[in-house]
Structure formats: C-alpha cells, structure tokens
C-alpha cells in the first residue's frame with residue numbers, strides 16, 4: 001500500500017485501503033490518500049489506471065470491493081444521502097439533453113437539488129453560468145453547444161448545490177487553451193471558498209497548470225502524491241543533468257564542484273562539463289550562483305532533465321507486464 005498525504009491541513013477527502021474489482025480484475029488496488037480542504041488536487045494516470053473507478057466510488061455511484069471513503073468527515077458508504085450533499089461529480093463525457101436550453105437544463109437540476117423557489121433558482125443558475133463564463137449562452141440549445149461549451153455547462157450544473165468536494169473526471173479534455181485557463185481560474189476560485197476539487201487527466205501538463213498538488217496512479221495503484229516536485233522525487237527521478245560551458249579554468253571549476261551537496265558524476269568534453277545533479281531547483285540555483293561567485297566564467301548553464309511527462313511514461317512502461 002502506498003500512503004499519500006499532502007499536508008497537515010483539515011482533510012476534505014480521505015480514502016482508506018480502497019479496492020475495486022471487476023470480476024477477477026483489480027481496477028483499484030489498495031489506494032489510500034488524504035486531500036486537504038481548499039486544494040485543487042490532480043489525479044494523473046494513463047488510460048485504464050483506475051481514475052474513473054476511484055471517482056465513481058467517491059461520487060457514491062459505485063460500491064467498492066472494500067475500503068472506506070470520508071468526505072468532509074462523512075463516511076460515504078454509511079451515509080450516502082449526506083455524502084451526496086457534499087459531493088459534486090462531473091463525469092467524463094457527460095451527456096446533455098437535446099430538447100432543453102442551457103438555462104432550462106440548469107433550472108431542472110437546480111430544482112432536483114432542492115432549490116425550491118423560481119427566483120432563487122434563477123439567481124443560482126445565473127451565478128453558476130457566470131462562474132464558468134457562459135452567461136451569454138443561457139438561451140442556447142444544449143445540443144448546439146461546442147464540446148468545450150458543453151463541458152462548461154456541465155461544470156455549472158455540478159456547482160449548483162455548492163458542493164464542498166468536487167470530483168471532476170477529465171474536465172479539460174476538449175477545451176482550447178483559453179477555456180482551460182478559464183477552467184483553472186474557476187477551480188482556483190472555488191478552492192479559495194474552501195471547496196476541494198479533485199480533478200483527473202491522463203495529460204500531466206493539463207493538471208500541472210491547474211492543480212496545487214497531485215497524485216499519480218497506474219494499473220490501479222497509487223504511486224506518489226504531493227506537489228509536482230515531491231512527486232517527481234517520490235518517483236525516484238530527482239536526478240538531473242546540467243551542462244556548463246566554461247570560458248577557462250575548467251579543472252579548477254571541477255575541483256571546486258567536487259564533493260559539493262548533490263554533485264554526482266562529472267563528464268568533461270573540451271570546455272564543457274556535464275554534471276549529474278541530485279536535488280531540487282534551489283540546489284541547482286545554488287550551484288550556478290556559487291560558480292559565478294567564485295569567479296568561474298561561463299558561456300552557458302544548460303539544464304537537461306527528463307520532463308515530468310517523460311518520467312510518467314517511464315513509470316507506466318516499467319509497470320507494463
């Protein structure tokens with residue numbers, strides 16, 4: 001089991017030893033995770049990792065084989081009704097009706113969520129449309145919206161009952177960069193109100209720009225959780241290489257670097273030295289500042305590290321049987 005814990009703030013989502021089986025197939029394998037309140041928390045993993053299965057359990061749409069889930073302290077398997085008040089779920093490829101206008105669709109759901117009075121519903125629908133920047137489409141027919149616009153309307157629907165925990169399955173798929181930026185702003189604003197957003201994608205860069213922290217899932221297992229930098233470390237790929245192009249005094253520079261924190265193997269090629277660096281951005285910037293302070297003159301300082309995306313591909317491939 002891999003325990004993922006992000007910080008010591010109040011916990012909004014707690015998953016304990018979650019397992020989901022489909023017949024003989026284990027789709028979610030002993031996952032434990034804590035997500036603090038106010039977080040925009042990402043779940044990244046390749047196709048078939050178990051993201052949707054995990055989300056469907058959190059949204060009370062599916063019983064796990066075993067395990068426990070608490071949302072805002074409520075045991076969702078014990079108290080489904082209360083859990084459904086807390087959670088807002090936006091499924092991957094959510095359907096919209098063909099015979100309703102945007103406002104009618106939202107009004108219908110607002111009524112279903114128990115917002116009784118017409119005026120209150122109208123106000124709440126307007127607020128949610130504003131939140132996703134779709135106010136100008138309130139009279140459009142749902143089925144005539146583009147994919148990105150549909151995603152936004154479905155997100156507005158998810159916001160109607162002011163859920164404290166939002167579970168969004170691939171909300172950015174099909175969105176253009178501008179719409180992704182709007183989505184990111186909307187999610188961050190929600191998090192500022194104390195809501196917690198749990199959002200999935202199989203594309204890391206999509207999540208990295210949107211989330212405060214994230215976790216990585218592959219073949220049903222949780223591999224790591226934390227900030228992007230922590231996850232990178234946990235996946236065992238903190239190492240990076242930097243290539244330094246010196247003007248002169250290469251031997252002296254190498255002797256100075258030798259034994260400094262995080263400095264591994266060094267390889268020289270003419271005036272260039274490639275150094276294995278085990279550490280974070282701070283350590284890398286310290287090395288650069290140190291060399292300059294010592295008077296070593298350089299033409300360039302080039303970082304060469306695997307992108308996070310590449311690390312994930314490596315992880316996915318190393319887990320492939």
Ligand SMILES: Nc1ncnc2c1ncn2[C@@H]1O[C@H](COP(=O)(O)OP(=O)(O)OP(=O)(O)O)[C@@H](O)[C@H]1O
Nearest residue numbers: 022025027045046047048049050051052053054202
């Ligand atoms: N109803 C089902 N019956 C049998 N197997 C299923 C069922 N639903 C999902 N699976 C399998 O469980 C695994 C996890 O699926 P899940 O949909 O949770 O993954 P995912 O990470 O959301 O993938 P994607 O990014 O492709 O949506 C997959 O191998 C899938 O084939």
